[in-house]
Amino acid sequence: MKISTRITDLFSSFGPMKNLIRQRKFQGTAVAIAIAVLIGVVVMSGGGKDVTAANVELASVPEVPVRYAIEVDGKQIVALETRGDAQAVLTGVVDHYKSKDSQLIAFDHNESVNIVETTELTTEVLPVDQAITLIVTGTQEPKTYTVASGDTLWDISSMSGMGIDELTAANPAIDPDRLKIGETINLYEIKPYLHLRLTERVAALERIEYPVSYEETSTLYKGEVKVKTEGTYGQRQVVTEVVRENGIVVASTELESQIVAEPKVQVMLKGTKSLSTLVGTGSFVSPMGHLEISSPYGSRGGGRHTGVDFRNPKGTPIYVVDDGVITFAAYQGTYGNLVKVSHGKGVETWYAHCDKILVSVGTVVRKGDQIATVGATGRATGYHLHFEVRINGVPTNPMPYM
Template identity: 40%
Template sequence: MNKLNNILKKKYLLHYIALSITIITCSMIYFSTLSYEVSIDGKNVGIVESKKEVYELIEKKKSYIKKEFEKDVKIDQEIVFTKCRVGKDKITSTEQFNENLNDVIDLTIQACAINIQGKDIVFVKDKKSAEKVLNRIKDENKEGIKDIKEINFIEKIDFIEKDIKISKLKNEESAYKYLLTGTDEMQKYTVKDGDNLWNISRKYNLSMDNIQKANPQIDIEKLHIDQEINITVPKSYLNVRVTSVAAYDEKIPYNIVYEETASLYKGDKKVKTEGKEGSKKITAEVTRINGQVNSTNVLEEEIVEDAQDKIVLKGTKKKPTYIASGAFSNPTRGTLSSKYGRRWGKNHTGIDIAAPKGTPIKASDGGTVVFAGTQNGYGKLIIINHNNGYKTYYGHCSSLVATKGQKVAKGDVVAKVGSTGRSTGNHLHFEVRKNNVPLNPTGYVKY
């Protein structure tokens, strides 16, 4: 009887377990839904309830691109749907799925490559757009230039139709910037306190010259806080050559002709006739590359007015010895006994040169004797005007050799050393004056 009871208990337990599994399975099926795990080119995008949702999102993207570029697009990527059952909370939201889709999907579109020197540089939607971009670059290089004979690009350019990933496609504005600068977006930098051109160039590994090229309208030596500058150096893929015919006036420089004359001393010059520039009208073929003049080929020139020579007279006459040379020599033999400057509470306006009585005193430079006589304090005095702003004084002489009005040469004896006037012994008091202002003679003579 016990054995029978045990068998019945086991049967009931097995039926209970089977029923529980059935109930749990039914519950899971009831509370979950058939879904699809979506991957594109092996990259997981999310879980959706229907394939239709995915295709609708892709079609929306195609429509948006078609509206912007007016061209059909297609998808060449592999889309894989894997069936699964998950709870509602595991389904990817439409917003998140769309965001994930943007990260992995890359639609294909037929576009036109602007091919430069055999390399596809930038893609636009069609040949017409490519031509518009290139014509815009040409037009900017034509501004301000008249009588254009020819305009073209130095580089070889081709237009090639091909299918590309939509991520490579640029609109006309972006393509234009990219061709001129090597990028479709200039990187900016805002100047901060303590910044200067040098540390900005080090920070971005740019030369200071390249920063200047990126900011042609800015004085980069005078940056100020919060100023925005470009730190992308333009690297244009294209060079525009413009050839034009220009007519302009050009000055003809005059020549300087020298004529010798005995009416002037050697070393002296005098303008006889002022020169006058002439002018000529030039017609030339001018070639510019990227706005800068590269070469000029003169086609025709017409003299409008001849230049007139400037005639300069050049002296040949030997200078008389009484004309100042501009350099002073020692006026006598002796030793310096008193310097220029303050002495005994007064200003000593010259130097004293001690020498025996009767030692010859010579003119320190050529000139005219404007005073020969006795003057208070100086005793017997000679003053020579060198007729170049300078005068020299020779005081305390024992006797005078030169006379007033006499022309003397450099080195001529004009007096002899003595001790006349306020003097404490035989010496020469020697002064150098310019425009009647005493100067230190040791700047002109050596003792």
């Protein structure tokens, strides 16, 4: 007797076994054994009749692929195609925080971390690089900004919609007051899944500051200094043990050091000549590289404009027009950040609405020295320099002096 039946018909006679297979309680070989048992039972049910063949069409049971999940404190964070990929991710996370060219002494983490082989995923399967990014930042697609010339943290905060405190928290390694051009700023809150503590041994060359000595000279004005002999930095080789928590240095111990090159003294000339004798050349240079008048000297809106406004972008350098001494460098009412320079013989120049002031009172400046940058502080409707020339305290038209 030939038996020609479908596997689904066999399952209909053996419901419990069918359900187990459909629920994938049996995998691979176990399924084959279960089917063989079913076939055997059917053959035996032939009442001892001669059965020469069993023409069985096996129903297709789809294979569930095995993946490798990284679990942190028992929760799946990300899955990888292979165990090797999962191990590469964990190695990559350590390398992300490790200093370049350092020797890793030890590392540990607060969380329990395991690689689990599973067919039941509760997270996404990602490539190695994206998985590393996810673990160290808490997001697959972190948004960043590259610092450009003139940028401040306030500018980036305004552009990104993040508060200053949020930006500072998201970028613990940066100095908010000294952003560097090309530096990458995170525009998201970092919530790493792992908190790694790495102990490294770092060898580096460190600069040794050179000492400075002064010699007085009557050829320079008081407060004025000039280099006579350039100093030279020294160097020392230092080996340090550094402890980092997610890349932030929390402890540092110097293990050994050796001087490679001694520093050389820098000799400075220090002026003694009285400032009362300082007189400008009487010939002015331009206060900026590009001059575009946005408001001239004279009558304006029923009043009198005491200087000339030159329009330029924020941060444009402002130069002193002649030799002189800084007599004022601070915020003053509607002028905003203001620099006043005395050129002797009653001649004075004012530079108003500055963004940054780069000099201090008493500084001797020479024609063409940068003293500030263009801004819009005080009462100003846009970025510009308000430039005044005063003779014995009285404002006069600056243009004939330019």
